[in-house]
Amino acid sequence: MRILIANDDGYLAPGIAALVQACQGLGEIDVFAPERNASGTSNALTLHQPLSLHTAPSGFRYVNGTPSDCVHLALTAGVIPRPDLVLSGINNGANMGDDTLYSGTVAAATEGFLFGVPAIAFxxxxxxxxxxxxxxxxxxxxxxxVLAHPPAASPWLLNVNMPSTEGLEQADWQLTRLGRRHASFPAVAQHNPRGDLFYWIGPAGEAREDGDGTDFHAVRQGHVSITPLQVDMTDHARLPQWRNWLSQP
Structure with missing residues (x-):
């Protein structure tokens, strides 16, 4: 068993160190993580500047790029053998609902999945x-x-959110679907000391679809949320409507 571990908070983040330590003994572990915090970079790949790969005293490899860059290099640069499993995290904050579209943590796991390697984002x-x-x-x-009971269809992609509560280790695991958030809060305008105007992206919106069965609901009830993800964004339910639309004279 060979496990590749990545994240989006950077190779110095406590979350990745904790995940690596927790996975000791499960197999050979390789770490490829961003040099700096790369939260919110989604599935971006760096195409217009070269990427450098360094090894920290901890043995973690770090890349001057995105989480997807890290996993992409690990899988294609010939530096390490192909992993059997990709893990991403542990992220400093939730990745539920619409967050998954922006999350670098989920993106790192998704990059492994796209290359045919089972993956989990934590x-x-x-x-x-x-x-x-x-x-x-x-x-x-x-x-x-998942190692003891491999899912039948491989590769697979799981998004795991854990509540920050006492008794977390005794919390039930619930299989969930993604909820939805309201639109994010407005961008915040500020002036720097020289009078130049700049903007901060506003915080994520509050949950709006958070009923029973969603990741939001499970976490709010103190459960560990496990959501199977897919990459296919086709609107299958409305394909017949679109066919009718296309056939209009």
């Missing part, structure tokens, strides 16, 4: 790393479970 819902050790132990148990 996130700790509240920022600040509270209960990180417990989250890492839960992550290991989930990895052990």
């Amino acid at each position: 996130s700790l819902v509240d920022k600040g790393w509270q209960h990180l050790d417990a989250a890492a132990r839960v992550a290991r148990r989930i990895v052990e479970h």
Whole structure:
């Protein structure tokens, strides 16, 4: 068993160190992570500047690029053998609902999935790393479970969100679907000391589709949310309507 671990918070983040430590003994571990925090970079690949690969004293490899760059290099540059499993995280904050479209954590796992490698993205819902050790132990148990009981269809892609609560290790695991958020809050305009205007992207919107069965609902109830993801964004349910639209004279 060979496991590739990546993240979007950067190779110095506590979350990736905790995940690596938790997975010791499960197989050979390789770490490829961004040099700096790359949250919100989604599935971006760096195409117009070269990427450099360095090794930290910890043995972690780090890349001056995005989470997807990290996994892409690990899988295509010939630096390491092909992994059997890609893990991403543990992220500092939730990746639920629409977050998955923007998340670098989910993107790193998705890059492995696109190359035919099963992958899991792990996130700790509240920022600040509270209960990180417990989250890492839960992550290991989930990895052990998929190794002991491999899903029938491979590759597969899982998005795991863990509540930052006491008793996390005793929390139930629930299979969920993605909820939805309201639109993000407006961009925030500020002036720097020289009077130049710049903007900060506003925070994510509140949950709006968060009923029973969603990732939002599961986490709010104190459960660990496990959501199987796919890359196919085709609107299958409305394909017949679009066929009718296309056939209009």
